[in-house]
Each structure stands twice: as C-alpha cells, then as structure tokens.
Amino acid sequence: MNNKFTRIEIVMADVKEKIATVIYMPESRLPSIRAAAKDYGFSPSTVVEAYERLQTEGIIYSRPGAGFYVAETTAPLSLTDIAPKIDRVVDPLWVSRQSLEPPDGALKPGCGWLPADWLFEVGMRRGLRNVAKADASIISEYATPLGLLALRQLLTRRMAGLSINAEPSQIILTDSGTQAIDLIFRFLLTPGDTVVVDDPCYFNFRAQLLAHRVKVVGVPYTPNGPDVDAFAAILDEHKPRLYITNAAIHNPTGATLSPATAYRVLQLAQAAGLYIIEDDIFADFEVKPAARLAALDGLSRVFYIGSFSKTLSASLRCGYIAAPIEWVGSLVDLKIATGFGGSQLAAAVVFSALTDSGYRKHMNDIHTRLASARTHTLPRLAKLGIVPWLLPQAGMFLWCRLPENNNATELANRCLSKGVVLAPGNVFSQSDNAEKFMRFNVAQMSHSKIFEVLAQSMT
Amino acid sequence: MNNKFTRIEIVMADVKEKIATVIYMPESRLPSIRAAAKDYGFSPSTVVEAYERLQTEGIIYSRPGAGFYVAETTAPLSLTDIAPKIDRVVDPLWVSRQSLEPPDGALKPGCGWLPADWLFEVGMRRGLRNVAKADASIISEYATPLGLLALRQLLTRRMAGLSINAEPSQIILTDSGTQAIDLIFRFLLTPGDTVVVDDPCYFNFRAQLLAHRVKVVGVPYTPNGPDVDAFAAILDEHKPRLYITNAAIHNPTGATLSPATAYRVLQLAQAAGLYIIEDDIFADFEVKPAARLAALDGLSRVFYIGSFSKTLSASLRCGYIAAPIEWVGSLVDLKIATGFGGSQLAAAVVFSALTDSGYRKHMNDIHTRLASARTHTLPRLAKLGIVPWLLPQAGMFLWCRLPENNNATELANRCLSKGVVLAPGNVFSQSDNAEKFMRFNVAQMSHSKIFEVLAQSMT
Numbered sequence: 082m083n084n085k086f087t088r089i090e091i092v093m094a095d096v097k098e099k100i101a102t103v104i105y106m107p108e109s110r111l112p113s114i115r116a117a118a119k120d121y122g123f124s125p126s127t128v129v130e131a132y133e134r135l136q137t138e139g140i141i142y143s144r145p146g147a148g149f150y151v152a153e154t155t156a157p158l159s160l161t162d163i164a165p166k167i168d169r170v171v172d173p174l175w176v177s178r179q180s181l182e183p184p185d186g187a188l189k190p191g192c193g194w195l196p197a198d199w200l201f202e203v204g205m206r207r208g209l210r211n212v213a214k215a216d217a218s219i220i221s222e223y224a225t226p227l228g229l230l231a232l233r234q235l236l237t238r239r240m241a242g243l244s245i246n247a248e249p250s251q252i253i254l255t256d257s258g259t260q261a262i263d264l265i266f267r268f269l270l271t272p273g274d275t276v277v278v279d280d281p282c283y284f285n286f287r288a289q290l291l292a293h294r295v296k297v298v299g300v301p302y303t304p305n306g307p308d309v310d311a312f313a314a315i316l317d318e319h320k321p322r323l324y325i326t327n328a329a330i331h332n333p334t335g336a337t338l339s340p341a342t343a344y345r346v347l348q349l350a351q352a353a354g355l356y357i358i359e360d361d362i363f364a365d366f367e368v369k370p371a372a373r374l375a376a377l378d379g380l381s382r383v384f385y386i387g388s389f390s391k392t393l394s395a396s397l398r399c400g401y402i403a404a405p406i407e408w409v410g411s412l413v414d415l416k417i418a419t420g421f422g423g424s425q426l427a428a429a430v431v432f433s434a435l436t437d438s439g440y441r442k443h444m445n446d447i448h449t450r451l452a453s454a455r456t457h458t459l460p461r462l463a464k465l466g467i468v469p470w471l472l473p474q475a476g477m478f479l480w481c482r483l484p485e486n487n488n489a490t491e492l493a494n495r496c497l498s499k500g501v502v503l504a505p506g507n508v509f510s511q512s513d514n515a516e517k518f519m520r521f522n523v524a525q526m527s528h529s530k531i532f533e534v535l536a537q538s539m540t
Numbered sequence: 541m542n543n544k545f546t547r548i549e550i551v552m553a554d555v556k557e558k559i560a561t562v563i564y565m566p567e568s569r570l571p572s573i574r575a576a577a578k579d580y581g582f583s584p585s586t587v588v589e590a591y592e593r594l595q596t597e598g599i600i601y602s603r604p605g606a607g608f609y610v611a612e613t614t615a616p617l618s619l620t621d622i623a624p625k626i627d628r629v630v631d632p633l634w635v636s637r638q639s640l641e642p643p644d645g646a647l648k649p650g651c652g653w654l655p656a657d658w659l660f661e662v663g664m665r666r667g668l669r670n671v672a673k674a675d676a677s678i679i680s681e682y683a684t685p686l687g688l689l690a691l692r693q694l695l696t697r698r699m700a701g702l703s704i705n706a707e708p709s710q711i712i713l714t715d716s717g718t719q720a721i722d723l724i725f726r727f728l729l730t731p732g733d734t735v736v737v738d739d740p741c742y743f744n745f746r747a748q749l750l751a752h753r754v755k756v757v758g759v760p761y762t763p764n765g766p767d768v769d770a771f772a773a774i775l776d777e778h779k780p781r782l783y784i785t786n787a788a789i790h791n792p793t794g795a796t797l798s799p800a801t802a803y804r805v806l807q808l809a810q811a812a813g814l815y816i817i818e819d820d821i822f823a824d825f826e827v828k829p830a831a832r833l834a835a836l837d838g839l840s841r842v843f844y845i846g847s848f849s850k851t852l853s854a855s856l857r858c859g860y861i862a863a864p865i866e867w868v869g870s871l872v873d874l875k876i877a878t879g880f881g882g883s884q885l886a887a888a889v890v891f892s893a894l895t896d897s898g899y900r901k902h903m904n905d906i907h908t909r910l911a912s913a914r915t916h917t918l919p920r921l922a923k924l925g926i927v928p929w930l931l932p933q934a935g936m937f938l939w940c941r942l943p944e945n946n947n948a949t950e951l952a953n954r955c956l957s958k959g960v961v962l963a964p965g966n967v968f969s970q971s972d973n974a975e976k977f978m979r980f981n982v983a984q985m986s987h988s989k990i991f992e993v994l995a996q997s998m999t
Contacts, residue, residue, distance in 0.1 A: 106565070107730070177876050182684045197680040205679050209672035209885075213665045220664050221656040223854040225641045256715045256857060259880040267751060272731060273566070288877035292726065395682040396884040398715060398857075417636050418747035421718040424886065425855040426668075 088123045092131035095121075097140065100151055101294060104273055111141060111149040172508070173287040179502045190525045191493070191504030193283075193332065194395055195477065199450065199524060201434055201443045205394045208433035212426060219429050223421070226413045228254025228401075229428035235435060236401055243364070244376040245385060247403035253412055254423045258362050258388030258400035259285065262325070265358055265384050265402065266293050267419070268412055275321040279307055281480070281509035281518070283332040283360070286325055299511030300324075302334060304471050306342035309349070316353040324350065328361035328373050328385075333509050333520035334480040335473025337371035347377055357383045365392045365444050366451070368475045380405050392444065393434045399427040451477055454523040461532050462521065465539065470518070479521045486540050489519045495538040501531055547582045551590035554580075556599065559610055560753060563732055570600060570608040631967075632746040638961045649984045650952070650963030652742075652791065653854055654936065658909065658983060660852050660893055660902045667892035671885060678888050682880070685872045687713025687860075688887035694894060695860055702823070703835040704844060706862040712871055713882045717821050717847030717859035718744065721784070724817055724843050724861065725752050726878070727871055734780040738766055740939070740968035740977070742791040742819070745784050758970030759783075761793060763930050765801035768808070775812040783809065787820035787832050787844075792968050792979035793939040794932025796830035806837055816842045824851045824903050825910070827934045839864050851903065852893045858886040910936055913982040920991050921980065924998065929977070938980045945999050948978045954997040960990055 099105045111117070111132070118125040132149050135141045141149045180192035212219065227233060233249040240247045255261040270276065272294040278286050280299025290297050298319050301308040307326065315321065324346075330337065350357055359374045364387060375385035380403055388400035404412055416423070434440060458479065459469065466484035473479070483489060489505035496503050504522075506515030558564045570576070570591070577584040591608050594600045600608045639651035671678065686692060692708035699706045714720040729735065731753040737745050739758030749756050757778050760767040766785065774780065783805075789796065809816055818833045823846060834844035839862055847859035863871055875882070893899060917938065918928065925943035932938070942948060948964035955962050963981075965974030 107732070174873055174876060177880070178685070181682055181876070181881060194682070197676045200680040202676055202679050206672045209668050209679075213668035213672065217656045217661055219855060220661050220668075221659040221853045221855055223640055223653070223849075226637065256719070257879055257881075259878065260715070263878045271566070285877060285880065288873075292874055292877045390682075390880075394680045394885070395881065396678060396680055398879075398881070398883040398886070414633055414747075415751055417633060417640070418744060418751045419718065419722045420716055420857075421636070421744065421849075422640065422716075422854060422857070424857040424883075426853070426889075427857070427883065427886070430885075 088121075088127045089131045089134065092117070092121055092123065092128055093135055096131070096135055100140065105151050107151050109151050110147075111151065113148055173284040173291070176284055176502070176504045176508050177288070179497065183502050184497075184500060187497075187500045187502055188525070188528050188531050189502045190521050190531050191502045191519075192522060192525060193477075193504075194391060194522075195447070195524045199447060200395075201393050201437075201440065204434040204437040204439055204443065205397070205430065207437060208430040211433045212429045215429055219425050222425065224254070224423045224425040224428065226417060226422075227252065227409075228423045229425055229432065232428045232432045232435075233401075235432060236403070239435075240375075240385070240403060243361075243370055243373055245373055245380070245403065247375075247380060247385070248406075251380065251404055251406045251409050253402045253404060253409065253416060254428055255386075255400040255402060255416065256420060256423060256427075257398045258360065258386055258390065259289070260398075260420070261386040261388070261400040261402045262286075262358060262360065263289060264412055264415055264419070265386070265404075266290070266323075268408065268415055269323055269356055270295050274323070275319045277312070277315055277319075277321045277324040277355075278511055279326055279331065280511045281333050281506065281515050282325075282511070283327065284504075284508040287508075287511065295322075297511055302331065302336065303342075304334075304336045305339035306331075306336070307346060309342060309345045312346060313349055316349055316355060320353070321355060323356045323358065325358040325360065326374075328359045328364065328375070329367045329371055330363040330473065330476035330478070332363070333478050333504070334470060335476050335478045336471055337474060338374070340372040343372040343374055343377055347374060347383075350382060355382070359383050359385050361385060361387045362391055363476055366447070366476045368448055375403065384408075389431050389435070392447070393431060397427050397430055399424065399431045448475065451475070451524060454526065455479070458521065458523045458526045461526075465532065465535055467519070467535075477522045477524045479523060481519050481521060483517050483519060484539065488516050490516060492519070492535075492538055496534050499534045499538065501534045547580075547586045548590045548593065551576070551580055551582065551587055552594055555590070555594055559599065564610050566610050568610050569606075570610065572607055632743040632750070635743055635961070635963045635967050636747070638956065642961050643956075643959060646956075646959045646961050647984070647987050647990050648961045649980050649990050650961045650978075651981055651984060652936075652963075653850060653981075654906070654983045658906060659854075660896075660899065663893040663896040663898055663902065664853050664856070664889065666896060667889040670892045671888045674888055678884050681884065683713070683882045683884040683887065685876060685881075686711065686868075687882045688884055688891065691858075691887045691891045691894075692860075694891060695862070698894075699834075699844070699862060702829055702832050704832055704839070704862065705835075706839060706844070707865075710839065710863055710865045710868050712861045712863060712868065712875060713887055714845075714859040714861060714875065715879060715882060715886075716857045717819065717845055717849065718748070719857075719879070720845040720847070720859040720861045721745075721817060721819065722748060723871055723874055723878070724845070724863075725749070725782075727867065727874055728782055728815055729754050733782070734778045736771070736774055736778075736780045736783040736814075737970055738785055738790065739970045740792055740965065740974050741784075741970070742786065743963075743967040746967075746970065756970055761790065761795065762801075763793075763795045764798035765790075765795070766805060768801060768804045771805060772808050775808055775814060779812070780814060782815045782817065784817040784819065785833075787818045787823065787834070788826045788830055789822040789932065789935035789937070791822070792937050792963070793929060794935050794937045795930055796933060797833070799831040802831040802833055802836055806833060806842075809841060814841070818842050818844050820844060820846045821850055822935055825906070825935045827907055834862065843867075848890050848894070851906070852890060856886050856889055858883065858890045907934065910934070910983060913985065914938070917980065917982045917985045920985075924991065924994055926978070926994075936981045936983045938982060940978050940980060942976050942978060943998065947975050949975060951978070951994075951997055955993050958993045958997065960993045 279302040385403040493503040493505040504520040506518030844862040952962040952964040963979040965977030
C-alpha cells in the first residue's frame, strides 16, 4: 500500500511507529537530518519537511542547535495511529468493527463465527437454568484464582484426548480466549520485543500486538504450517521472543499443521529460546485431529489457549490457558491484578453445556452442516472465478484468490456499501501481500444476495 | 521496610525495578560504578558487588573496558520481582491471594466484599432464569462494541441521579471494574509514566500499576480527600499523567471527598493536563451522596468507572467506563483488540437484577445491616485498643490504628496461621507508612473467633 504515500508521509509514519513502540523514548533525540536521510534513502529536504510536520503535530520538538526530540507527553494509545501506514480499510480491526456492529440487515460472509442459530442455544438455556439453581457460592462469590475446578478438570480430560498432558493446577480460566492471549502477551513481552505471526494470520493477533507496542514479523504460511526455512531465518535475524499461531484449523487459510512441521518449529524454538502461544479455539471443529505443538512440547515453552465462543456461545465469555507449570503463579498474579477474579457463573454455564448430553450431537451436526455449506459455496464462488487456496478438511473458512484485476480491499469497500461485510486479505497479512485474497465463512453464505453483490462489485 | 535490606540489595532492587519499568532499556549501558556510587551515596565497592550479583543472575552483563549493560532477554513479567523491595507479606496482591483462596474454614475480616449471603442472590437467580428465556441474540451472539444498550441506558439514568451527565454512547461495558481501569491504563499510560494514587489506596490499584511498569507516587489522604497542597506539589515535581481515586466511599479509609477538595483537585488537574480515573464501585452503599469529580468535570478529563461485584454478585463479571466522548472510539478499539467482545449474557443478568423490584429494598437492607455491624464491631475493637481513624458514614470498611508496639504485617501473619485473613496497612500504602494500621470489613466480623485470635496475637 506504500505507493499511495509520499516520501514525507513514510518518514512521518515511521517516526510515529517508533515512538508508539517506544523504540524512540520520550525526550530522546531523533536521528539527525543527515543520518535519517541516509537511512531512508531520501533527500535531507524530505526528512526536514517530515520532522517539521511532526513538530506541528506536537509529536516532536526542536532544541535550537541540538536537533529534534520526542515530546514528553505522547497522546493516548490509538491503535490506528500506531499503524498509520495501514490504510483505514485494512487496519486489522476493520473486520471486527464491521462484523460486531454491522449496518442494519447486512450479511456477514467476512465474519469469523457461526450464525447464532447454529450455536448450542438449547444447551446454553439449559445451562443458565441449571446455574440459576446452583450453590450460593457459584451465584455470588469471586472465583478462586485459577477458576472453577470442575471445568479445569474437564479441560484436563479434553486435552488428554489430544495427547496434551495438562494438570488442572496448570489451567487458568480467563474471561475469553482473547484475554488469555493478552495475559500471556503482558507476561512475556516488553515494548520493543519482536513477535512472529503467520502471514496470513487471525487479524486480531495483529491488533492485539499493536496494543503491546511490539514489533511484528510475519512468517509465510504453507498448507502444512509455517514455512520452516523462513521461520529459521526470522529467528536468526530478528531474535523474536514469541510466536503465536493457531492449532487445529488455521485462521484464515483452513490449513492444518503437519507433524513434521510441528517438530521442526519446536526444535527451532527450543534452540532460540522462543516461546509459543498455540490458540486452539477451533479444536472442536476438527474431524481428524491434527498435530498439536502443546502435545509434542509437553507444555514447556508452549502456552496452549482456547475458548468456547465458536461452539457454545459468543455471548458468554470464558477462555483458558494451559501454561508451563513454572509460570502459573505469575500469570495468576497478573490475572488478579488486571481483572481481579474470573466469572464463576460463566464457568459453571460452560461446564453445564459441555457436559450436556446433547453437546456431542450438536458438534456432529455442525461438522455436517459445515461440510454441506462448503460443498454449496465452492461452486458458487468458482462461477465468479474465486478459487480456494486449499480445500480445508474442516472449519468454516475458505481462503480464496480473487480473479485478476480485483483488489480485495476495494472489493470489500464496494460490497460494504451494498450491505455485505467481507474480510479482505490484507487485514490478515503482516506484509500486506494478500490484496488478491479474501476470507469467506461458508456458514454465513447461504444467502444468494452475497453472490449477486460480489458479481456486481468485481471488475 | 528498607532497613531489613543491605545496601547491596538496595542497589540490586533499584536496578531491577528500573529494568522492569523500562527506565533502563534492554542493551543499554548502566551508570558507571563511580556515578552510581555517588547517586546512591554508597561506596563504589557496594555498587561493584551489586552489579556482580546482578550479572550472576543474568540480568546484566559486562563488556570488558566498557562497563555493564542490561541483558537483552529479560525474564517474563513478575509482579513480585518488580517490587522486590516490598516484603512478600505486604506485596499488594497478598490480601487478594489470601482472600480469594483462603485456608479451609478461614475467617476473612480483611477481605473487600460482603459475605455471599448478603448479596442479591434471589435477584441473581431470577435474572439467570429471565435470561435463559431471552432472545437467541442475547444467548449466543457477541455483544456490540459498546455493549448491551439497555444496560447503558440504565447507567445513564443512574449517573444522572449523581449529577453525572453521560450519554449511553459514551458508556463502554467491560468484563469488570478492574478491567475497566486496565483499559484506561493501557490507553493513557506508557512505561515510565508517573501515576498518583491515594496513600492509603485500594491495594489492587498498586498491583495493577506495577503490571503497567509505571512509577507510582502516593498523595496523603485526609478525611476530606487527598491533601490538596501535597497534590499540588506532586503535580509540580513529578508531572504525573494520571490520578486514580475512589468516589463515594474511599477504600480503605471510608472517608468521603468534600466538594471543596473535589473542586481544587480538578482545578489542579486541569492546569497540569492530568487525567483522572474515579472508581465509583461503592456508589450504591452511600446513604448521603458525596461530591463526584465526574459530575463537576462533565467527563472531560475524568474517566468514571464502576461495577456490580460489591452489590449484586462477584461471580458475574461486568463493569463500565463513562469516558470523555473523544476517547470512546479508541477505548473501544482497545477493548476489541484485547478482549474481543463483552458478555451480553452478563450484561443482561445485571440489567435484570438492577431493575428487579427487590433491588432497592436489598440495598436498603444492606445499609441497615452495615450500620448495625459497624455499631457492634467498634466496641469489640476498642476493647483491644484498636481505634478507627474516622467513623465512616457508610460502607463496610473501618481503617483502624493498632495499639503501640503492634506491627500490622506481623499481626496479619500471626493471625493467618490461626485461620484469620487480615488486611495489613502497608498493602494499601505506597510509602509503606501504614504499618500501624489495619483495614477491617465489618460485614465479615460477626464471628467471636476473630476477636479472640486478634487478642491472642497482639503484643
């Protein structure tokens, strides 16, 4: 997208990003005009103009004869300011904003969840009625620091089914899967650290990392997991602290991690002292279990997280972390300091729904419905020249290439004005190289209008 | 507490704290032995020994002939490491840990909430049953970015009763009051910023600020609010970014803010460009409303927050922010990035309980029970020579001075071993000057054993 920006704007954006990520500390001196011009490969007059505009914005100031300095009082944290070089439409929060508060009557093939009437509504209603009769301590009291024991014990048994060995004492319940990730980010990351994400990856990883003021590097994603050679090169060059990825079904591609890739990634991580977050939020969508980093690693450098928002309900917030045992105490301290307790009520409703005799049938039905939706959606997209990058074994996503001459961001903007919320490729791409791609959610694509609007809006 | 530590330990703790708060960046050079010795007022050999021990711990390293440098890979964030000079027993998370997971059968006069059977259990059960019958969208879907409109509208009306003018569009629902504060901290604070707290203040403000790697300065608290002259001096000297305080009933003292103090604090804040968080979690405990900073200020530099964990249930997590209108968009971006949605179910249960015809009577009963508990507790404490710093108009807390020769931390430790969880003064005190004070919760003090254990354990 950079070609839309002038050289002056590039320098301004770079300085703003370095201030936001505390690479340039408050009151520190900026590189001299001459040094900056050399670094950027632009003329000194470009840098002068950029610095002067930054001064007008109050972001830096000059000391006569001594150069330019970062202003002491920086503005409050704005995620869009931190990523000023990202066009508003492909800022990583764009899809969330449009999907969480769509225009009236909008269709949402770009959103990342099932329609409400696919979720386990009957089990949730039963769970709420059960919990309405629970002990007073469940109704009224703060949870224990780790959270409801019965649910942690159930999670231990569920993880055992994926060969992940986690004791209830190393499972921490959180307010959501996103909050689980956030706690680990806070625990492991210092502003200025580097984090590796898949390219493409779930867009909210990118938004969340912006909030932590860290540098983000993307590793190209293949149908078997991250490109291992590129991964090795990134560890060498950038010395990242953390790698965050999906387990089971990769978002947005629908790919699954192969055992060989999992093994290599772990070997490299171990040699480099890298931590890993494995986000298994789509575990229950799998038909045939894929390799898990957490299973191979034995939870020594992998933090394994999940939630229930994609299968039970997105309205009830509950997630969890299975953490290396030595970090549990510090993570719980952080959880208390930043959120105090967790919700016993939410945990109790989740426990009730997961142990409901109807849950297994519910998920089997979801698998069947998703397979059917995929079968119906693919030919309808193919007619428009939109083809999947791979055929996923499971899950709701299709990561598709658009026909020549179509730009996903522009298409998403045109479709939004016609009441269709799409998920354009670059919201998922750290390198902004997915402008030919679009993520579709087959569970949200039964309506013919979606294909009509796409057809009208493509070039 | 510092006199317990050697000079070497003081230097080590100071360096660790500066690394943790990113005052010393990774790979930056430490002050020379000579300069450090001068700064600390210790001998160069003390600094040498401290630096060498830090090197053994892997926290810094030496470059021959070039001095000492901060190691690149810092350990994960540990709140207890950040505050190494604080004795474990008065670390600000101590009371939370003991209260949230007490020894079996322990009594908790130190905890900050009502007994479960005082809370609005009947209203909560009714709320859960109501919500079990709600629309599918409430049961299953993500909340809108701001959260359930009906609850925000109700909050607007409730705030209007306190002369706080907040539109539903500037109210953001959060997962808890603590999370509301955390979002604002993230939004406003950069590592290295300075924040003012009351001294004493709610201990979790201190724990939470540690997690944000900022400097914390305490302003002495008087029976009418913060000491205004000290506040002015702190603004001058430390140029803080933010002041966080309680509204209505101050925790731990039970004091209330006078209109004159509120006015002066706001005037000073305005002149200094200081933001304020006013935490009104005890609003519904008030019998006679006190001055609110948010009411005077019109939500221009005050962020007003609250929750329902002290009145309805601590098990259901739901809080809110009433924010200056220009910051709502950025706060919502941060909320989505770091927690994705909020819980519609929780908001719907809270709405049901707050609008339950029994809620007003429930709170009236609580006022009566607390007044009665206060009346019964005061003479029992007085017999032990424990006297309140002031007589609160409302609420559950008594901030009490212990008789001569008693140290609150030591007393809390001795009582813990006998099954009584106390809240010793220094967990609340940024300056560690409250070792003669103890916070008692009158609602948790009906049991005679508490007074017996206190009597046995005092000197």
